[in-house]
Amino acid sequence: MSVRDEDKMRDAERTKAEILAAAQQVFSTRGYADAKVRDITAIAGVNPALVSRYFGGKLKLFAAALDAALDARLITDLDRNLFGETIVARFTEPRGDRVNPLPIMLSGSSDSEAREVARGLLRDRVFEPLEAWFGGEAASVKAARFMIVSTGFFAYRDQLPLDAFAGAVDPDLRQWLVSEFQAIVDNE
Amino acid sequence: MSVRDEDKMRDAERTKAEILAAAQQVFSTRGYADAKVRDITAIAGVNPALVSRYFGGKLKLFAAALDAALDARLITDLDRNLFGETIVARFTEPRGDRVNPLPIMLSGSSDSEAREVARGLLRDRVFEPLEAWFGGEAASVKAARFMIVSTGFFAYRDQLPLDAFAGAVDPDLRQWLVSEFQAIVDNE
DNA sequence: TGCTTAAGTAAACGGCGGTTTACTTATCTG
DNA sequence: CAGATAAGTAAACCGCCGTTTACTTAAGCA
Known part of the structure; x- marks a missing residue:
């Protein structure tokens, strides 16, 4: 599942991009309300806290995911x-x-x-x-x-x-x- | 707001119908996830508990609202x-x-x-x-x-x-x- | 009118899930 | 190799909201 199982190097930009990509995928298939932050970060292989840290919350992540698409x-x-x-x-x-x-x-x-x-x-x-x-x-x-x-x-x-x-x-x-x-x- | 402010007669069938109508209205405008049970029952002028009693829960109410439409x-x-x-x-x-x-x-x-x-x-x-x-x-x-x-x-x-x-x-x-x-x- | 039953309510419960906090670990620089 | 800082984590927190429970009140019936 996780994108970075054997790839633990730290790169904030790349991590943000991976969260964003996972968000686009999950939002578009499961819908905003049903897309849990934990679902998205599980796919990206990172901790749920990073959504708030990097994007300022679920809603802003949604906006970013949409904007990027x-x-x-x-x-x-x-x-x-x-x-x-x-x-x-x-x-x-x-x-x-x-x-x-x-x-x-x-x-x-x-x-x-x-x-x-x-x-x-x-x-x-x-x-x-x-x-x-x-x-x-x-x-x-x-x-x-x-x-x-x-x-x-x-x-x-x-x-x-x-x-x-x-x-x-x-x-x-x-x-x-x-x-x-x-x-x-x-x-x- | 409430439909039955000055109309307190008890009629289960009518109450169910009012909840259903309110549900159709709220679901169709605010969306399933954002439609709170309390929003719906406030419009119908009844207690939130009646949704579970009469319909078996929010999801079943949604199904009923859709079916009725x-x-x-x-x-x-x-x-x-x-x-x-x-x-x-x-x-x-x-x-x-x-x-x-x-x-x-x-x-x-x-x-x-x-x-x-x-x-x-x-x-x-x-x-x-x-x-x-x-x-x-x-x-x-x-x-x-x-x-x-x-x-x-x-x-x-x-x-x-x-x-x-x-x-x-x-x-x-x-x-x-x-x-x-x-x-x-x-x-x- | 009192008794029963159904209709309705108020308030508390409980868990889901977004977010915060305190902590650990890697990377970078001199 | 320190020491500092950024990257990332684990776990607890807390508010929202659907639901349950215990209760109150109105209607039907003899």
């Missing part, structure tokens, strides 16, 4: 002609060790403090940049459409897993997702 | 020609005192026990009936599309409210939702 390139990198395909690829193939922020966001939705954190970051780091990237009069509705479809997808893949979403994404469903996202930029 | 007519009533319009109307105009089950479901997603309850009811009472109603080979994908769009919508209306979803639904967004749902039954 939010990658501006998610939006700035996009090619409008390949929007649908690119987004779906990023959603379904977890590039390296980078984790999707949306499951973490959703995981915080059932605790009011965590929800406020998630709302703020969601607005500032995802919705508004997306709105700006879409541009034009319908930008807000486009951003809303994007949020609805992507969030609904993650809700049933990670939060309330339904059989239909288990394993690899059904090719027909995947195709629908691609066209759905592409339609947003194509003004349809 | 699930109305089979949500699906069986549907007219295929007006599917999109009907569904959106039901989502946006909370018919009488009936509450939407999806926000309650989502609210349980960050506690593993509540999540299992929500998953089971979601599958048996929503997904599978919907799948059967759609019929045909693509039924599963259609049901998935329905779940994705409706859940995404509620996520940002009730769970992580974004400004774009505040107040009345934007007419353009509403129109998109209607066509989106209609497209599912129209095999598009």
Whole structure:
């Protein structure tokens, strides 16, 4: 389980990073309320006290985990002609060790403090940049459409897993997702 | 606040119903983990002990609240020609005192026990009936599309409210939702 | 009206879990 | 190799909150 069983060198930065990675994993799968600090630190192989020491508490760790998962390139990198395909690829193939922020966001939705954190970051780091990237009069509705479809997808893949979403994404469903996202930029 | 300040007659059935209604309200807005039993009973104007007495505990109350919100007519009533319009109307105009089950479901997603309850009811009472109603080979994908769009919508209306979803639904967004749902039954 | 039973309450209990405190151990520097 | 300091730990702490217990009060019934 522990990441550092045979690796006891002391490195605060690395330890913080390991806690953060474990937090992203646990928050996104078990949800904020059900994710115990002890669960997270067990995966990172460190003492629970370090969460308070390094992050200032569970809520701040949640904020940090969410912030770290939010990658501006998610939006700035996009090619409008390949929007649908690119987004779906990023959603379904977890590039390296980078984790999707949306499951973490959703995981915080059932605790009011965590929800406020998630709302703020969601607005500032995802919705508004997306709105700006879409541009034009319908930008807000486009951003809303994007949020609805992507969030609904993650809700049933990670939060309330339904059989239909288990394993690899059904090719027909995947195709629908691609066209759905592409339609947003194509003004349809 | 209390529903029964000047109404102290004793009626177990009615009391149970009031607790249930309060539970639906609180769970759907604050989330399972953040909804305290004392919050719910304060709204119903009764003692916290009654939750354990009448429902067997918080988790069972959650299950009951969800079950009560699930109305089979949500699906069986549907007219295929007006599917999109009907569904959106039901989502946006909370018919009488009936509450939407999806926000309650989502609210349980960050506690593993509540999540299992929500998953089971979601599958048996929503997904599978919907799948059967759609019929045909693509039924599963259609049901998935329905779940994705409706859940995404509620996520940002009730769970992580974004400004774009505040107040009345934007007419353009509403129109998109209607066509989106209609497209599912129209095999598009 | 008194007796029984159900409805409801007040207050205490207990454990889960985030956090704090006091301590131990490794690393770095002269 | 000290000595200092940062990294990490073990264990206790304590508040929150779901639940239980013991009690009070209202309704039904002869």
